[in-house]
Amino acid sequence: MNKRYEIVTTGGILSTNPPLAVVYLEGVFPAAVSTGVKQVTQKDMTFVPMLLPIQTGTRVEFPNLDDTYHNIFSYSPTKRFDLGRYRPDERPIPSVMFDQPGLVVLRCDIHEHMRGLILVIGSPYFVLTDIEGRYRLEGLPAGDYKLKVWLDSRTTLERSIKLENGTTLGADFP
Amino acid sequence: MMLVVFAVTAASVILAQRNIATTVKRDLERQFQSDLAASHAIQQMRQAALAERSRALARKSRIHAALEDDALDLLYPSAQDELLDVRENNPSQIETAGGKQIFHARFYRFLDGHGAVISPTDLRQAGALSTAEERQLALGTAPEKIQTGYLLRDARVGEEDMDEIIAIPIASTENGGPVGALVLGFRPIDVPVADNNSPTKSGIWVAGHLYLPGLDNSSREALAREVSDAITRSQYQEKSFPVDLNGQPFLGFYRQLNGGSGYPPAYEVGIYSLTDSLARQRRLLWQFTGVGVLLLAGAFVASHFLSVQLAVPVEKLAVDSEENRTQRARAEEALEVTHEELQRSARFSADASHQLKTPVTVLRAGLEELLAGETLTPEVRSEVSTLVHQTFRLTSVIEDLLLLSRMDAGRLKLDLSPVNLSQLIEGWLDDLDALPDPLSLNIETDFPADLFIEGEKRFTTLILQNLLENARKYNRTNGRISITVRTDDKWVHFSIGNTGHTIPDDAKDHVFQRFYRGVMGENLPGHGLGLNLARELARLHQGDLRLISSGNDWTEFELRFLLVRLTSEKSIRQP
Numbered sequence: 001m002n003k004r005y006e007i008v009t010t011g012g013i014l015s016t017n018p019p020l021a022v023v024y025l026e027g028v029f030p031a032a033v034s035t036g037v038k039q040v041t042q043k044d045m046t047f048v049p050m051l052l053p054i055q056t057g058t059r060v061e062f063p064n065l066d067d068t069y070h071n072i073f074s075y076s077p078t079k080r081f082d083l084g085r086y087r088p089d090e091r092p093i094p095s096v097m098f099d100q101p102g103l104v105v106l107r108c109d110i111h112e113h114m115r116g117l118i119l120v121i122g123s124p125y126f127v128l129t130d131i132e133g134r135y136r137l138e139g140l141p142a143g144d145y146k147l148k149v150w151l152d153s154r155t156t157l158e159r160s161i162k163l164e165n166g167t168t169l170g171a172d173f174p
Numbered sequence: 175m176m177l178v179v180f181a182v183t184a185a186s187v188i189l190a191q192r193n194i195a196t197t198v199k200r201d202l203e204r205q206f207q208s209d210l211a212a213s214h215a216i217q218q219m220r221q222a223a224l225a226e227r228s229r230a231l232a233r234k235s236r237i238h239a240a241l242e243d244d245a246l247d248l249l250y251p252s253a254q255d256e257l258l259d260v261r262e263n264n265p266s267q268i269e270t271a272g273g274k275q276i277f278h279a280r281f282y283r284f285l286d287g288h289g290a291v292i293s294p295t296d297l298r299q300a301g302a303l304s305t306a307e308e309r310q311l312a313l314g315t316a317p318e319k320i321q322t323g324y325l326l327r328d329a330r331v332g333e334e335d336m337d338e339i340i341a342i343p344i345a346s347t348e349n350g351g352p353v354g355a356l357v358l359g360f361r362p363i364d365v366p367v368a369d370n371n372s373p374t375k376s377g378i379w380v381a382g383h384l385y386l387p388g389l390d391n392s393s394r395e396a397l398a399r400e401v402s403d404a405i406t407r408s409q410y411q412e413k414s415f416p417v418d419l420n421g422q423p424f425l426g427f428y429r430q431l432n433g434g435s436g437y438p439p440a441y442e443v444g445i446y447s448l449t450d451s452l453a454r455q456r457r458l459l460w461q462f463t464g465v466g467v468l469l470l471a472g473a474f475v476a477s478h479f480l481s482v483q484l485a486v487p488v489e490k491l492a493v494d495s496e497e498n499r500t501q502r503a504r505a506e507e508a509l510e511v512t513h514e515e516l517q518r519s520a521r522f523s524a525d526a527s528h529q530l531k532t533p534v535t536v537l538r539a540g541l542e543e544l545l546a547g548e549t550l551t552p553e554v555r556s557e558v559s560t561l562v563h564q565t566f567r568l569t570s571v572i573e574d575l576l577l578l579s580r581m582d583a584g585r586l587k588l589d590l591s592p593v594n595l596s597q598l599i600e601g602w603l604d605d606l607d608a609l610p611d612p613l614s615l616n617i618e619t620d621f622p623a624d625l626f627i628e629g630e631k632r633f634t635t636l637i638l639q640n641l642l643e644n645a646r647k648y649n650r651t652n653g654r655i656s657i658t659v660r661t662d663d664k665w666v667h668f669s670i671g672n673t674g675h676t677i678p679d680d681a682k683d684h685v686f687q688r689f690y691r692g693v694m695g696e697n698l699p700g701h702g703l704g705l706n707l708a709r710e711l712a713r714l715h716q717g718d719l720r721l722i723s724s725g726n727d728w729t730e731f732e733l734r735f736l737l738v739r740l741t742s743e744k745s746i747r748q749p
Contacts, residue, residue, distance in 0.1 A: 009242075009346065073236070075245030105243050112235045 007050045007115040014105065014117060015152030021173075022053045022119050023135045024126030026158070027145040035124075037061055037095070040106065040116055042070045047106055047116030053150075054098060056122045061095040064088045071109035078102030078120060085110070103153055119150055149173050187466040191459050198451050202425055203414060206446050209374045210429075213363045217338075224260075224340055224358060225320060231256050231356060237344065241286065241354045249284055250294040253356075257282060260358065261301065278360075280337055284344075285355040289313035289436075292354075301359070304328050313436040316352035317343045323437020324380045325359055334394070336378050336385040338362045339437065376444040379405075379428065384443060393419040401428055401443050416448075423448040516582060523579030527572045534572065538565035574703045578688070581710050588714050592626040592738040593634050595666060599657060602642050613651045621659035627666050627735035629715045634735075637719070638668075640708040641731055645672035648729070656730075666737045669722070671730035682721060708733075 008017045035058040041048045043065040054060065062072045064086060072094070073082040078101070083094040098104065098120045106116030129135040142165045149157040157173050231237055236252035239245060260279050281301025284292045291312050294300035303311075310325050320342055327335035337359040344354045362378055362385065377386025384398035400417050405428065412429035424445040431440045541562045545555060580586040599621060606617070627634065645655045653673035660667050677685055684690045686709050689702040709719040715735055722730040 073239070075236070075239035075243040075248055077244055080245070080248075105239070107235045107239050109235045112233050112238065 006046070007117055009115070013152050013154045014103075014115070016051050016117075018131050019133075019151070020051060020131070021129045021133060021135075022051070022121070022126055022150040023129060023137065024053070024121045024123050024148055024150070025137065025140060025145045026123055026148050027143065029123055029125075029141075039063060039093075040118065041065050042072070042108070042114070045111050045114060047114060050115070051117045051119065051128070053119045053121055053126050053128060055124050055126070056101050056120055057097070057099055058120075059095050059097045060118060061093045063093045064090065069110055070114075072106060073109055074104050074106055076102070076104045079104045079118075082109075103150075105153075117153075147171055184466065187462045191455075191462050194458050195455055198455060199425070202446050202448070202451060203427070206374055206425070206427060206444055210376060210442065210444060213376070216363050220360070221320065221322070221340060225342055227260060227342075231344065238346070238353070241284075241344065242346075246286070246292050247295065249292060250296060250300055253284070254296075254299055261299070279358040280361065281359045283308065283311050283357045285311070285313060285316060285341065285357060287316045287353050289315045289317070289355070291357075303359075310437075311339060311341075311357045313341060313355070315436075317341055317355050317436060318345075318352050319343065321355075321435045321437055322432040322440075323435055324362070324378050324385075324432075324440045326380060326383055332391050334383050334385045336362055336380065336383070338378075341436075374444060374446050376442060378431070379441040379443045381438050386443065386445075389445075390420075397426070397443070397445065400426065401441065404428065405441065417445065419445070423452055519582070521579075521583070523575050524583070527576035527579065530572050531569070531576075534565055534568050538562060538569075541565065571703065574707055578703065578707060578710065581714065586714065588630040588633060590628050590630060590715075592740060593629040593631045594624060595627045595634070595659065595668070595735065596621055596623050596625045598631075598635055598638055599659070602638060606642075606646070613646075613649055613653055615646065615649055615653050615655055617655045617657070619657040621657065621668075622661075625659060625661065625666060626738040626740055627715075628738050629735060633711045634715065637708045637711050637715075637733065640704040641670050641719075641733065644704060645670050648672065649674035650727075661737055664737055665717075666735045668733040668735070669730060670733070671722075671728055673727045674729070676727065676729050677721070677724040682724060685721060686719075 006017050007014055035055045037059045038052060038054050039061045040052055041063045045066060052060070062070075062083060064070050065088060067088065069085045069087060071083065071085045074080060079096065079098050081096045083096070086094055098118060101120045101122040104118040104120060106114075106118065108114040125137055125140055127135050127137050140163050142163050144160065144162050147159045147161045151157065159171060159173070161169060161171060163169060231253065234252070234256060237249065237256070240247075240249035240252050260282065279301070281303055283294065283300060283303070286292050289312055291308050293308065307325060307328060313321065320340060323339050323341075325337045325339050327337060329335040338361070339357055339359050341355045341357045343352050344356060345351060346353050375386060375388050377384055377389070379385075379398065379401045382398060382402050384394055384401065386394055386397065389397065396419055397417060400415070404413060404415050404426075411433060412427070414425060414427040417424050417426040425448055427444045427446070428441045431442050433439075541558055544550065545558050545562065550558065577586070599619070603617065603619070642655075642657075649655065649672050655673075656669070656671040658669045660669075681690075686705050688706045690706075705719075712719040712733060712735075717734040717736060719731060719733050722732050724730070
């Protein structure tokens, strides 16, 4: 999870480098009672992790681990927020609740080059692939679903799948 | 001559006037360009400052976020703080030119990644524009370079108002590609900015509209039409042209301001009043004309004076020439008359001589026949003998006259050859010895032997006989005759002197005249032709005969002949 990669923009399309993908199951699931708190830290003038998939309703904290101010904000339609300037010792740690699915681009008003992505997913079943694109989703409920793969800010692949109890399904995307 | 002077002077005046007109026009254009350059410097300074501002703006995260993350509604609020000092919201700002703020925008707008205008939510901050005005700010695409243009503001009918617009690209911080643009609108910079009294006025022409403050509406519309025509006709991006506005002459000039811009082509239009310069040119023309007229007048007076000076001797020459001609004509006429008279006289002498010779010969023959008769008494025989002797004299006179008339008519041509003068003298001396000598003359001679002269012997003999006869005839008793011959390089000088009758001074000039016997006395034989004949013949020999002296019982003549130096090759014609 802490492997180093970066967010790149090509023709206005945000992706990771080296390329990572988020694989998740889309369907109708009972709302999560508590999804816990995730963190995206600012360390060495970068967001860590740069790409964070979370379930809708998850609160994300943005702890400042640098010795300077940061001003994390997002103008993304999924979630607009502006945490204002804060120092590393800011308490409580500034955080944002992400209550809609979609992509959120994180920026720092002070450090223009900083980019981070939070992919808010309306499903508890998601996983980040490794560099080779391998993934494994476990404990999935049986039923008919759509299996989706987020590749970049513009590209999400999907496939209908039928899951049965006690089985393992292989699904490869080109 | 006057025409040449006039042409040269006129050409000089015209050339000088044209030269000055060209110089004035060039000075005008230079001043014009200088005025325009001042405003361009301000525009460039402003653009440079704005470009830097826009670069800083494009780096702002919120601007990027608004443009890239579909949060255009947050664009203007995000830029508000950044552009606070760009807007002309403070009337007391100090950077003014012509009373206008030149570094502060009247409005600003953002263009999105497709070059379309993003309308602001708060017009107070971004500056109000009508929909039509806002539409003019759009570009086909987000620009990669700074674009300049002019915005036609909604104005009252018959008026024009424009703002200068500058579109500054906003580039992605990640890849440098354009994500939008910031368009700022400014009041145009009027030219001249420093001197309101300058004859230069400048403005902006866009799409048939002309914004030129300080020009009345009718002039502005007329100028706009002229510029539109000039731009349509010419492919040049800049050009100067003459134009009349309200009857006043101007020098117009246009130059494209925004070549390569995505906004409609805009031209800077300048006019320069020619009223003063034309007045100056007219003044100069008058001055030149005045100088030219003075020059011509001077040249006229000078040339007239010169021609008068030159004409005096020429006229005198003409008069003299006329007189000479008249005199010559008269002389020729007289000569002709003389010649004719001479011819007539010579012809008469010749005719008379020929006519006389025959009867004299007949007379002599008759008389000689009478003498031969036996019937004559001694007294009658003596008388007849005297008459025969007279016929010989008469024949001699007739022959002399005949010879003279031939010479007068130019018909006597000598057949020249070497003649032995010494021999001739000796022959005569021998003859003299045979004659009676009543005067007991003493003859002295001094001449070299075999002295040759150029002549024809019978005529040379005649000359010598005449002179020797005279020397004997006019001598006195116990008198003396001296004959001397000497030579020089060319001539033989034969001198003959004799005692006896001398020639009076007043007669000396006439002794060579025909029939002149002067004071010689009628009792001496002769008919007044001898000396004349001798001289004429001497001259025919290319020599001469002249009287050396006469007085104190001594008269001396000198005869001159051409000397002949005989060589072995030359032969002597013997008589």
